[in-house]
Amino acid sequence: MTTTDLPSPGDLPEIEVDPAAFRHLADAQVNVELDTGDMVLNIGPQHPATHGTLRLVVRLDGERVVSADPVIGYMHRGYEKLTEFRTYPQITTLINRIDWLSSFANEVPFIHAAEMLMGIEAPPRAQYQRTILTELSRIATFLLFLGEMGLQVGAITPAFYGFRDREYVLNLIEAVTGGRFHPNFNRIGGIKDDLPWGWISECRGVMDKVLRSCDEFDDLVVGNPIFEKRTRSIGIIPQALGAAYGVSGSNLRASGVDWDLRRDGPKYLVYDELDWRVWTHPDGDSFARYWVRLQETRESARMVLQMLDQMPSGPLMAKVPRIIKVPEGEVFVNTENPLGEMAYYVISKGATGPFRTKIRSASFSNVSILPWLLRGAYVPDIITILASLYFILGDIDR
């Protein structure tokens, strides 16, 4: 077909557009007259860079983003409503599926909230195992990020390394809990089972592998001129604005905010018994977020090694009544999850299930800064900024 065969614009049929189909404000932004040269680009809901079903409606002027509007909710499962219809032990199965890359870390704040309300405390050995598994899920989550971030700028090798090393860690988690992704291993008052035989030496070996592969990422990615060109001074989050948006975790620490709930929040788990440090980076750009997560992976591996050395013996469960009834009260528990601050506000009225649970997930607030952050960015940088913020759709939509 030559160009002369194409219908001229005058021959094209008029298309009747039902205004009801464009009730969403984002759709209404389509400029019908096309006189400014703006173009609306839909990224997602199915796009490899969005790790799920995030839809971004970006308005472009040439290659620059004029406005960006994230459209979420494609994976909304209504967990806050569902918790009102479940008992406390049943809810841990639900919240496993909020941030599915680090399910174990999700359980911890909720279980901790229930334990606080009931006035019981898990025995030290259970606390240690919880901390180890939380840090292992952090390592697994970050290894995926470290590989995938390379993929987003066109480097395929780190993705293979990331997935390979994550598999070692997932095998460890599976050996203890029986589940690779959804352990559901925490119990109110402790933890379900002890570590399997031989696990500790296995874990030591894997942590050495993780530390080595962090060095590999250092060589492959951090020093790479293409990677640096694509990430340095791109997607900068200012400190004060990031905090006011509720951006948390490594994203905020990459903006130079020295704030880590493992150290600065009320005591939970055994972080105060370990020798570790909080990493920050002053730049606040995509590169800083990568760098901070790389250091935190190393730090977590070192923490796990320490805990394996100093883990106490003893029981795994505190004395807990057979039917779990939580006394009246309300409690706010927030913890430092791999993706940022994960918090539960649990209101109990003395029943076997909570009266109201507010689930504050990290990715929700981390992504809410996108309209501000993407303004003025170039189209290819959208992908690297999205990847460097590192969100999980289940954690946004709950």
Added chain:
Amino acid sequence: MADVETPAGPALREEAADALRRLQSELGDAIVEDGIAFGDVVVRVQRDVWKRAAEVCKDGLDLDYLSFIAGIDWMPAPAVSEEGSGDTSSPAQPKEQTYGAAGSAGRFQLFAVVESTRRKHWRVILKTDLPDDDARADSWVAVYPGADWHEREAWEMFGFVFDGHPSLRHLYLPSEFEGHPLRKDYPLLAREVKPWPGLVDVEPMPGEAGEGDEAGETA
């Protein structure tokens, strides 16, 4: 000021008591009540100072980080399927309407948690009551830009209106959605329509089956 051990858990942390004192000196009579939630201070303010409370927290108290804003519906949930159909496994909540820390004047309440990234253990839980027939409050977007999505969520889930919010539109739910799912009088239809499978599928173990039942079947 409560500095004693209460049945509801440990007393106020020192930092929380300090934050409460400073809020009291700034807001004065606009604080209706204060309470404790496991060491954290819960401050219930009048609705017309809701935004001012945020400004005081952010500028005066160094609480630079917004954790979340959300709603509470204190109405006791209607008992699900009392006729015996549907779900009977849901936890039974008390029938009378009671309120949590710092109390409430009525059914609807708006609450938020603000924290500091610079000071340890420095955080405040703010609450305000919204009347049933006029559930609206001032928007926090001008103070904490992160309030945008949280308020959109509270708007669609509870029907709270935020004055001064740039665009209150649906966040999670489709545009055509009617109703406010997190209100207690909004039923969880999936549980109503189909019984909870965990309950109906239970068959007695072979040894447990009463001999009388079998005799009844064969007879």
